Amino acid sequence: GTSLTILGIESSCDDTAAAVLRVEDGLPSILSSVVHGQAELHEAYGGVVPEIAARAHAEKLDICVKKALTQANVTLSALDAVAVTAGPGLIGGVLSGVMCAKGITVATGLPLIGVNHLAGHALTPRLTDLIAYPYLMLLVSGGHCQFLIVHGCEEFTRLGGTIDDAPGEAFDKTARLLGLPQPGGPHVEQEAKQGDPTRFRFPRPLLDRPGCDMSFSGLKTALLRARDTLIAAQGGLTRRDRADLCAGFQAAVADVLAEKTRRALGVYLAEAPPMPMFAVAGGVAANSAIRASLETVCAAEGAGFVAPPLALCTDNAAMIAYAGAELFAAGHRDDLTLAARPRWPL
Ligand code: KG4
Numbered sequence: 001g002t003s004l005t006i007l008g009i010e011s012s013c014d015d016t017a018a019a020v021l022r023v024e025d026g027l028p029s030i031l032s033s034v035v036h037g038q039a040e041l042h043e044a045y046g047g048v049v050p051e052i053a054a055r056a057h058a059e060k061l062d063i064c065v066k067k068a069l070t071q072a073n074v075t076l077s078a079l080d081a082v083a084v085t086a087g088p089g090l091i092g093g094v095l096s097g098v099m100c101a102k103g104i105t106v107a108t109g110l111p112l113i114g115v116n117h118l119a120g121h122a123l124t125p126r127l128t129d130l131i132a133y134p135y136l137m138l139l140v141s142g143g144h145c146q147f148l149i150v151h152g153c154e155e156f157t158r159l160g161g162t163i164d165d166a167p168g169e170a171f172d173k174t175a176r177l178l179g180l181p182q183p184g185g186p187h188v189e190q191e192a193k194q195g196d197p198t199r200f201r202f203p204r205p206l207l208d209r210p211g212c213d214m215s216f217s218g219l220k221t222a223l224l225r226a227r228d229t230l231i232a233a234q235g236g237l238t239r240r241d242r243a244d245l246c247a248g249f250q251a252a253v254a255d256v257l258a259e260k261t262r263r264a265l266g267v268y269l270a271e272a273p274p275m276p277m278f279a280v281a282g283g284v285a286a287n288s289a290i291r292a293s294l295e296t297v298c299a300a301e302g303a304g305f306v307a308p309p310l311a312l313c314t315d316n317a318a319m320i321a322y323a324g325a326e327l328f329a330a331g332h333r334d335d336l337t338l339a340a341r342p343r344w345p346l
């Protein structure tokens with residue numbers, strides 16, 4: 001049998017991560033996955049500060065790599081390759097990761113593989129659920145929102161995506177407007193559980209248009225307006241108001257994602273895939289109401305539904321190692337000319 005042990009490195013946003021993955025006869029297993037978040041460093045600024053993120057990555061990368069190797073109980077000499085996120089993302093962070101990976105490959109002579117962060121997310125359902133190509137994917141996070149038909153580790157068809165904000169960003173802004181902590185998604189979801197989703201009827205933008213494009217910036221404006229109307233009338237927000245606003249907001253996001261998923265499935269299913277599968281990934285996939293509404297659409301349209309475990313839905317290095325392993329098997333190699341790319345569409 002064949003066996004490949006690969007180190008993955010991720011530092012494109014606000015998580016510093018390293019992981020060791022082994023693929024034995026095509027079966028992946030995560031030997032370690034270390035994620036060092038920076039949330040508390042950025043908390044006071046209400047968003048990720050690129051300069052602070054880059055510095056924190058530079059400080060923590062070596063430590064995360066060492067931890068990942070120790071937890072996996074492997075030494076550098078047991079590795080077959082090093083995979084690193086080479087973009088897209090905040091350039092200072094991506095550069096830190098790429099420099100770290102290059103350093104390791106120079107010292108060891110191991111092959112270097114630059115991985116697109118989005119490909120890492122997009123291939124995660126193969127790592128967690130071993131699903132076959134082609135499958136339809138919704139990548140929905142704080143920075144991304146797009147539908148992809150995944151044909152292979154380097155072959156993606158983009159069907160549409162957000163034309164403005166990503167839903168996670170909208171969740172975060174909603175939380176900020178309502179005085180909830182960051183990152184906002186989980187807090188808005190908690191509030192929404194106690195709320196009435198019908199009290200505020202927020203817009204469902206672009207549902208009247210054909211295609212799979214989405215828009216979420218109008219939603220945030222509508223929420224701001226509803227909040228300010230309440231504050232002007234009563235001098236503040238009650239707990240009930242806050243819960244109802246969150247519930248109305250979340251229902252609008254879920255409706256838009258569900259309807260656009262139904263359309264994307266139509267395009268994908270027209271290709272007559274032998275084993276129709278839909279997968280969702282990205283931080284917003286952690287939202288159980290959104291997961292449930294997507295699962296309902298898949299059941300109705302006749303596609304299987306996969307949602308990787310939360311720890312692998314959000315940024316991590318196991319997904320980068322896995323994408324690196326597929327690229328490695330496909331013969332892909334990089335060298336010291338590998339560039340860090342702030343923009344890198346799939
Ligand atoms: O994938 P991710 O960890 O980072 C990137 O954006 O790449 O996603 C983070 C985003 C944040 O905006 C966060 O608020 C959102 O995912 N999120 C959620 C939930 N958990 C995290 N959004 C809605 N509901 C959740 N339960």
Ligand code: ZN
Binds near residue numbers: 121141
């Ligand atoms: Zn991500």
